[in-house]
Amino acid sequence: MLSSSSSSSNGSSHRRAPRAAAVALAGVAAFLAAAVQSGAAAATPERAPAAPAQADPGALPVKLTPAQRTALIREADAQKAATAQELNLGAQERLVVRDVVKDADGTVHTRYERTYAGLPVLGGDLVVATAGDGRTEAVTRATRAAITVPSLTPAVAAGQAERQALGAARAEQAGRPDVSGGPRKVVWAASGTPALAYETVVGGLRHDGTPQELHVVTDATTGERLWAYQAVRNGTGHTVYSGTVPLTTAQSGSAYTLTDGARGNHRTYNLNRGTSGTGTLFSGADDVWGDGTPSNLESAAADAHYGAALTWDYYRNVHGRNGIRGDGVGAYSRVHYGNNYVNAFWSDSCFCMTYGDGSGNANPLTSIDVAAHEMTHGLTSATAKLVYSGESGGLNEATSDILGAAVEFHADNSSDVGDYLIGEEIDINGDGTPLRYMDQPSKDGSSKDTWYSGIGSIDVHYSSGPANHFFYLLSEGSGARTINGVSYNSPTADGLPVTGIGRAKAEQIWFRALTTKFTSTTNYAAARTGTLAVAGELYGTTSAEYKAVQDAWAGVAVGARPGGPGGGTSFENAADVSIPDNGAAVTSSITVSGRAGNAPAGLQVGVDIVHTWRGDLVIDLLAPDGTAYRLKNFSSSDSADDVNTTYTVDASAEAANGTWQLRVQDQATRDTGYVNSWQLTFP
Missing domain, CATH: 3.10.450 (Nuclear Transport Factor 2; Chain: A,)
Structure with missing residues (x-):
């Protein structure tokens, strides 16, 4: 959108039935990395190599044909009951396959919705990453809460x-x-x-x-309103005459139509000032469309058709995605919506983009960046499905700005050069200023440069600011510079510089996080965790790219830099590890590198375990040489849920570098859970 506008037991001898603990969430905040926003450090190396790394080709997505994608979805669908069991879902829960992404190394990221007793679970989506040999590598969930309700009978009509x-x-x-x-x-x-x-x-x-x-x-049950959001994502844009451009059309007899058979049969329709229906498919006796003036209705249609083609090509050629949904089916475009309508919007229900003609019907909102922005809302709906409200709504809107800008750069159109300005040619204020500025969002007077605890309560177009700012910093870095003739000067929240890694790497990181890490409830902290995870997969956790992601987030007040305020250098593993009930011990590993000498006497071990009746658990830290440090003993009387604390260990006898492990064992029956994440922090 581009608009300006605990329960307790009765005693140790009577064990209660197992119950997965609910994690309190702020608004629709995601579970991931909640501690980061309060200043806790996240996984990062102490030093990064001077030379930038090349992306690990095995971690990049492969281009799936519709048949290959269908086969992967069919396979996931056949295994969904086994997957639900592995994830310890309840007896009344079922998984529904929604999307799939495959990496070159064979890793498959499958996105699921959930049902409970046949009812859709809003906010129950999750992504499972499966290695080529069938092992589950990681699970990203929109919620950690156990899906259960006391009754399926409403008390409210x-x-x-x-x-x-x-x-x-x-x-x-x-x-x-x-x-x-x-x-x-x-x-x-x-x-x-x-x-x-x-x-x-x-x-x-x-x-x-x-x-x-x-x-x-x-x-x-209570009649309370729990949430509200708009599913139509719209925006205010502008018509930038893209010059004389080639259009893919279709010929039927002696007539031509704006039908793009090379891109999922995308079609462009004329609503002719109407506000409903599909409209009339543009057709003509010749294959020449418009004359570059708004008064010729074909001109806006040519812009919209061209912008849709550029966006399709960008996702196909840069990210290997075959259409918005990945299924090879093209959305369609409708132009000339309403009268003096100063907006454009995406709608899931029609799987289409719709464009108004602006004030006085003189400025059709059909530019490259607007088309890409609106189509990207469709991509987000088909993947992460970020709820269009709160922090997730800001991330939804920022995703369309980020990837819309990427499409504009990728188009390399001399009449509309790439930039980090949103709606730069709309004279919405009468002075020619852009609608939004990615290098310093607050320059528009409403958007926010940095994250703060209440940002989820403002309009999503303004709460998108920190993510837009993050992307600019990650791409280009902080400070003054000129790009394609446009001057930028990006500040940082902590006053420290950020070195950019280039737009090509930044957009790969954001796209991969959107399609394999983000869920419907992802917030800023979780977006940071997801992008760091992707940077680690593509470039390694000791790379300059990984450090740049952390620095760029610190630049918008999400998390801290390595060794900076907020504490030390940290290494983290956020992959879920299931803990079998009264079974064998399980481990989760962290590889530490770039440290000199031995570990400190005050090594901090942050542990986040979701488990009912935590007294069942015995937890150890294993040093690289196998030495065990007991963190938590078994206690039959400790009936509280979850282990979420930081232990301090004197590990000064151990070499710092190497593979450290968290070992967890459940030593009693009837309660279950999983390791959510853990981290080592070197003061």
């Missing part, structure tokens, strides 16, 4: 939920709000304790004429 949703729409001055099909029963798990709920979708129009798909989630 569906009509009450519908009235609440319509009221929410009217409060936003929506025009002609309507509910088609009524509320559907779901399980809400994106924040807090999972609850039986209703999801109501309100249609109609927003106050500015944009089609509305307002999702309102209502607690089916």
Whole structure:
């Protein structure tokens, strides 16, 4: 969108039934790396090599044909029951395969939705990374809470939920709000304790004429409104005349149509000032479209058709993705929406982009970056499905800005050169200023340069600022510079410089994190964790690229730099490891490198384990030479859930470099869990 606008037991002899502990989430904040935003250090080497690394070719995605993608989805679907069992999902939970990405080394990242007793679980999505030999390498979850509700029978009537949703729409001055099909029963798990709920979708129009798909989630037991977000992502853009460009069209008899058979049969339609339906497919007796003026309706159609082709080609050629959904099917475009409509938007329901003609119907919003921005909203819906509200909404919006800018650079169009300015040619303020600035978002007067604890409560177009700023810093670095004739000067939150790694690497990191690490509830802390994980996969955790990701996030106040304020140099493993009930010990490894001499006397071991009745657990730290340091003993009376603490170990007799392991064993029956993450911090 480009708009400016605990329970306890009765005694050690009576064990309670197992119950997975719920992790408190802020809004729809993701579980990953929650400690980072309070200043805890994250995995990073002490020193990075001077020479930039090349991406590990085995960690890059392969280009899947529709048939190959279908085969992988079919295989994942056949194994989903076994996967659910391996993930310790409850008896009433089922997995639904949604997307798949395959790396060159054979690793497959499968994205799942979940159901509970047949009901959709909102916020229950997860991504499972499976090695080529079938081993589960990592699991990224939108929520850590156990999916269970006390009852499947609502105490609140569906009509009450519908009235609440319509009221929410009217409060936003929506025009002609309507509910088609009524509320559907779901399980809400994106924040807090999972609850039986209703999801109501309100249609109609927003106050500015944009089609509305307002999702309102209502607690089916209390009637409380749990969440609300818009599913139509729209934006204000501009028409930049892209010059004389080639268009892929189709010929039928003596007529030509704006149909791109090379790109999933993408079509461009004329709404002719209408606000509903598909419109009329552009056709003509010759294969020449428009004359470059807004008064010729074909001109905007040519821009939209061209922008869609550029975006398709970018995702195919740079990231190996065959269409927005990865299935080879093209979305379609509608131009000339409404009258004086100063917006453009993406809608999942029609799988299409729609463009207005701007003020006075004189500036069609069909530029390269707008087309790429809107299509990228479709990509996000097909992958991470970032909820369009709170911090995840800001990341959703930033993703469209980030990859929209990447498409504009990749297009290499002399009439619309690449830049880090959003809507740079829209004269929205009457002074020719851009809509947004990625190098310093606050220059637009509303966007935020850096993260802060309340950023999830502001408009997603402004909360996108820190992610846009992060991407600019990661690509180009801090300070003053000129790129394609545009001057930039990017500051940092901590006043320290950031050295960029180049846009090509930065966009690979963001795209891979979006498609293999992010979930519907990812927040800024989790985005940091995901991008660091990707940088480690592509370039290694001792690379300049890895350090640059950490520095760029520190530059927008998400996490700390290695050795800087917030504590020491840290190494982390965030991959889930299941702990068998009353079974053999399991281990999780961290390889430390770049340290001189022995480990410190004050080595800090941060442990995050999700497990009911934590007294069952015995936890040890294993040094590289195998020496065991006991962190936690068995205790039959400790009935609390989870281990989330930092232990201090005198490891001064051990060499710092090498593979350290966290060893965990469950020594009693009936309670289960997993190692969520752990880290070593060297003061």
